[in-house]
Amino acid sequence: MPSYDDLVEDALRASLSGWDFSRLRDRTSGGSPSWRYAERASALLSAAPRLLDIDTGGGEVLASLAPLPRHTVALEAWPPNVPVAATRLRPLRAAVVGGTADAIPLSEAAFDLVLNRHGALNPAETARVLAPGGRLLTQQVGSRNDLELNVALGAPSPDPEAWTLAVAVDRLRDHGFDVVDAQEEMIPYVFHDIGAVVFHLRAVPWQIRDFDPERYGRPLRSLHERIRSAGAFTARNHRFLIEAVLPGS
Numbered sequence: 001m002p003s004y005d006d007l008v009e010d011a012l013r014a015s016l017s018g019w020d021f022s023r024l025r026d027r028t029s030g031g032s033p034s035w036r037y038a039e040r041a042s043a044l045l046s047a048a049p050r051l052l053d054i055d056t057g058g059g060e061v062l063a064s065l066a067p068l069p070r071h072t073v074a075l076e077a078w079p080p081n082v083p084v085a086a087t088r089l090r091p092l093r094a095a096v097v098g099g100t101a102d103a104i105p106l107s108e109a110a111f112d113l114v115l116n117r118h119g120a121l122n123p124a125e126t127a128r129v130l131a132p133g134g135r136l137l138t139q140q141v142g143s144r145n146d147l148e149l150n151v152a153l154g155a156p157s158p159d160p161e162a163w164t165l166a167v168a169v170d171r172l173r174d175h176g177f178d179v180v181d182a183q184e185e186m187i188p189y190v191f192h193d194i195g196a197v198v199f200h201l202r203a204v205p206w207q208i209r210d211f212d213p214e215r216y217g218r219p220l221r222s223l224h225e226r227i228r229s230a231g232a233f234t235a236r237n238h239r240f241l242i243e244a245v246l247p248g249s
Helices: 004-013 037-045 060-064 081-092 123-129 147-153 165-174 194-203 217-230
Strands: 028-030 050-054 071-076 094-098 111-117 130-141 178-191 233-245
Touching: 004 194, 004 217, 037 060, 037 111, 037 130, 037 233, 060 081, 071 081, 081 094, 111 123, 123 130, 123 165, 130 165, 147 194, 147 217, 147 233, 165 178, 165 233, 178 194, 194 217, 217 233
Parallel strands: 050 071, 050 111, 071 094, 111 130
Antiparallel strands: 028 178, 130 233, 178 233
16 A cells, blocks of 8 residues: 555645546445436436536536436536536536526526435525426435544534435425435445545545644544554445425416
């Protein structure tokens, strides 16, 4: 195994463009829920001529669903990702718009299907942009996600009950949605080197909001030795899936 310093330096040099975790291939394992989000999304496209994808990242997942409906819009909140998504999705004739899930800059009742994979979920705004009878499919990252990393590094942990399947379902129902499917899982996710941990925490900065390899140098080195000794470090991904329908008028 490369040295601690080499692994961390490599992770810090890595680009965070788009929503691409391919550099972690063979350096992490697990993390896949029992459902198949992409298959579920693809099955809904044929009945949805107007599609909105919220927090599309670099458009990676949306592009994998091609061919897309004739009217497809991808929304992205992080400005550096907007041109990345536009380049990827332009050949698929999908428009890319900058904006947040809390203030979607699009018209009321403009879409038949909203997809949201690991994006912010605002039930009121989602209901506003869906036409009557429209459908939402979302896979969310829950607030119990990867808390083992916070504990191992001595970092503050979020409220584990803040964002769960039960909370999300209640909020959607409060805004008029009928929930037709709801599933939740805690899935082992294995890190095989400390560089993978550092890259992961850079890519998802909300996990440890003050993360910096120098600030967390001592516990990171301890975790590095732990991985070298045990061969891996296991966290648990908190995921839930909801499919919901906005009743017709």
